[in-house]
Amino acid sequence: MALKSPAVAMGILSRITRRSFSTSKVLSSKPVTVRDALNQAIDEEMERDESVFVMGEEVAQYDGAYKVTRGLWKKYGDKRVIDTPITEMGFAGIAVGAAFAGLRPICEFMTFNFSMQAIDHIINSAAKTFYMSAGAVPVPIVFRGPNGAAAGVAAQHSQCFGAWFSHCPGLKVIMPYSSEDAKGLLKAAIRDPDPVVCLENEMLYGVPFPMSDEALSNDFVLPFGKAKVEREGKHITVVCAGRATETALQAANTLAGQGIECEVINLRSLRPLDFDTIARSVAKTHHIVTVEQGWPSCGIGSEICARLMESPSFFELDAPAWRVTGADVPMPYAASLEARALPRPPDVLAAVSAVLSNA
């Protein structure tokens, strides 16, 4: 196989021949979907700590709108897996209040698009209270759910909130890509004493990734603020997170066939942002492209570029950095337009070629 990353192999394979993945020779460890990895994370943490509970729309009897909480209601009952009415501001506020009082809520938004109804509680109530109270009131809460564009759901249901929440001090923001990311980051988030926003992606929920024995264990947590180098390379750094990692890895694979070795950095957490790993990579490759699904203005790519400009990394660059982002338009419904609103592997190829030819 030409593919270096087994995760990419799985992602692609699963879409081409969904039924064949389990017999694929690429896999040496057990494949687990992102959905199941998230489910394991919640289940294990609920088992570990009585103060952890899940609250959100359809999380209990319906088994989760996207089945992330499947089976948890049967296992833990009404007390700890709680269906709410469709009132985001109210239940987000209740979840934050419960965290004030020392419980550890996992507040699920059916999608983060609806979190905008509750954003006051995420920022004003959750993110700022520890500081405002001079440390008297910790707020150990996780807000989680699918974020960003799915497919064919148009403008109001296709928005990335990575930049929105990363903007705010007091929050930690994670954006898992693989099953290992999902499990390790979400478990760390549930154990974390601060408010954490976990931005998942609906399109990745059904994608199986191999998971190591270590990742399958009950104690597997990933540290925040540490990016993962998904693929090493010497010619150009490609920084991404969440589903954009898939796009970046696919492009990197194609580019490898053309003799261009990309170093693909999966940020894993957007806040804190692991700039050290980016800087080290840029010192090696001297070129950088960022890839994200969110809008360009004041986005994650913008932040990375600004930090490059402000740091000695600027002098390492042989060419201006480029951002590959979602187009600066509300998401259209028509399939042909939608396809042009989000970055695809050819867009990353184009950006890499442009940056490298600028040298």
Added chain:
Amino acid sequence: MSKIVPSAAKLLAANSLTKSVGPAASTIKNYSTKQEATFQIKPFKLHKLDSGPATTATLTSEDALKLYERLAILRRIETASGNLYKEKIIRGFCHLYSGQEAVAVGMRAAMRDVDSVITAYRCHGWTYLMGVSVLGVLSELTGRRTGCSRGKGGSMHLYSKNFYGGNGIVGAQVPLGAGVAFAHKYRQDGGVCFALYGDGAANQGQLFEAYNMAALWDLPCVFVCENNGYGMGTSVDRASASTEYYSRGDYVPGIWVDGMDVLATREATKYAIDYCTSGKGPLVMEMETYRYSGHSMSDPGTSYRTRDEVQEVRQTRDPITSFKDKLISNNLATPDQLKEIDAKIRTEVDEATKRAKSEPEIDVEELSADIYHNCVENEIRGILPNAPLKHLEVVPRK
């Protein structure tokens, strides 16, 4: 004999302000000529309840003096706050509670240690009642290190054990309070959460979301609407299609309470605790009250109401003078006793005010302290890229 001691205490007070506190407290019991008295309470209005709180209240002389002291100290704290604001020592916003004291004091008198409170930004009095010293309150308002939030919160963000603020966003504290009540129920600790909001916030959508979930899940939450007649400068009848706030919970039962009578608020709160701890779910309590000051210090409070209106409330319904009259006319306390309490309070608040002005602010390094309980960023970005800040942990981590 009983007349000599207070005057002696006064003499002492003249020499040394702090010394008057000790003897006054220890002799208080000897002054009142009656041990207890019974009072009629203005009838409660009920919504979806068959019976309400008791309309007579028995008050012991000991409790009477405690209640009076709390009412008076809350008023004094706000007078001091108003002055500090005018002196430009308190910055930004400052919302005074004067006129509404009977709500908090009566409620607090009925509350147990296990119960909790969350309120909006008119929170100075509640903070004191929930255990923070006068100095802790006033120096938070002046932004000094002795403030209960070390000066980082300011007048709208004060906290204490079982007291979750001090919230600056109108209405947000209501679902938060339902969340605290959720935690009481989850832990089965028997506690009740009181979530207070004004008549202005009473029209916020998130309140109705909170009512709904609190009722669905039988949360031990008392939604307390402090109806002081005005949401900023908009009178209740200009803002609310229904001004019967005790009935605005629809399927949530409610009680209207005379919020100017500390005994009424106390009895209503006792009832509310019994109601919620019996597993019946939430309750709405409307406390009809009045605020003497403007909405905040920047509001003279005269363009949307008349000075006569304010004067009339002060003369006829003031929660402190009316309670004082009750105590004296029923021989639960003598004027001298109350004067003694006034003097003690004045001393305490004056001294706290002095310190709240003279204490330093926290070190500037604390700009970047306690942003996170567990900070994982190497450094916090400052104003310039070459001047990063270090995240400090000031509060000990458990």
